[in-house]
Amino acid sequence: MTYGVFMAAKKLKHYFEEHPMKVVCAAPVSEIIGNKDASGRIAKWAIELAPYTPHYERRDAIKSQALADFLVDWAEMQYEPPAPESNYWKMHFDGSKVKEGLGAGIVLTSPKGDQLKYVLQIHFRASNNVVEYEALVHGLRVAKEIGVHRILCYGDSDLVVKQCSGDWDAKDANMASYRFHVQQIAGFFEGCEFHHVPRADNEAVDTLSKLGSSRQAIPIGIALQHLQKPSIKPSAESGSIFVPEADVVPMDIDQGNPGAAQFNPGNS
Numbered sequence: 001m002t003y004g005v006f007m008a009a010k011k012l013k014h015y016f017e018e019h020p021m022k023v024v025c026a027a028p029v030s031e032i033i034g035n036k037d038a039s040g041r042i043a044k045w046a047i048e049l050a051p052y053t054p055h056y057e058r059r060d061a062i063k064s065q066a067l068a069d070f071l072v073d074w075a076e077m078q079y080e081p082p083a084p085e086s087n088y089w090k091m092h093f094d095g096s097k098v099k100e101g102l103g104a105g106i107v108l109t110s111p112k113g114d115q116l117k118y119v120l121q122i123h124f125r126a127s128n129n130v131v132e133y134e135a136l137v138h139g140l141r142v143a144k145e146i147g148v149h150r151i152l153c154y155g156d157s158d159l160v161v162k163q164c165s166g167d168w169d170a171k172d173a174n175m176a177s178y179r180f181h182v183q184q185i186a187g188f189f190e191g192c193e194f195h196h197v198p199r200a201d202n203e204a205v206d207t208l209s210k211l212g213s214s215r216q217a218i219p220i221g222i223a224l225q226h227l228q229k230p231s232i233k234p235s236a237e238s239g240s241i242f243v244p245e246a247d248v249v250p251m252d253i254d255q256g257n258p259g260a261a262q263f264n265p266g267n268s
Contacts (some may be wrong), residue, residue: 043095088151094105094157094202095132101215103207105117105209106208108148117222120227134231135209136153136182140182151189163193
């Protein structure tokens with residue numbers, strides 16, 4: 001029983017420091033702890049418990065009503081969870097497929113609210129899901145290059161978000177390759193999560209993706225990147241990507257300083 005009091009004080013140190021403690025038990029814990037002739041572990045425990053000065057009370061039995069009262073008091077205690085960490089970056093991504101071509105939009109938002117905006121022009125034929133994946137891959141690459149450590153990724157594609165979160169299987173060969181590629185990049189971060197958002201909450205990147213797909217002029221302050229080939233090697237078993245046979249080897253997004261068009265993000 002004495003050891004139990006010692007372990008409770010060790011594990012619940014913050015409670016013992018902030019509140020008066022009453023120890024009710026049948027064993028003579030008070031006499032054991034207060035024994036000046038105690039040695040070994042008992043003496044060590046007594047020293048550890050000394051700062052908390054718990055009040056010891058003998059009781060031969062605990063009545064059922066007392067236990068019920070304790071449970072009620074415990075249930076009424078208000079627990080305030082710790083505030084969520086504010087050092088997470090946020091990344092919104094979206095893809096667009098129109099007659100003129102394919103495009104993607106990415107917005108990276110720092111914990112302080114500063115933003116990096118990117119438009120991606122995609123120069124090969126592919127499905128909408130491929131375009132969404134390319135947007136996510138590009139956003140994660142940029143975040144990794146500028147030194148982001150923790151990131152929350154938001155997209156309105158159910159398929160991409162749920163596959164990357166592990167909720168859905170990737171049955172298409174190309175989708176499986178993209179998911180694996182995303183997981184590889186995500187492994188560089190200390191924290192990386194994927195969340196689905198309604199299309200209405202993704203309007204900023206939707207606008208950017210349409211700038212890329214329609215090949216319109218890009219406003220000042222928005223970085224433009226060109227993607228000539230997929231970020232994965234296309235599978236012959238899937239029709240979601242079409243590139244000429246001579247161009248099947250994947251090629252990274254054009255190199256360069258991804259943050260050059262925006263502020264200096266510093267350390268995340």
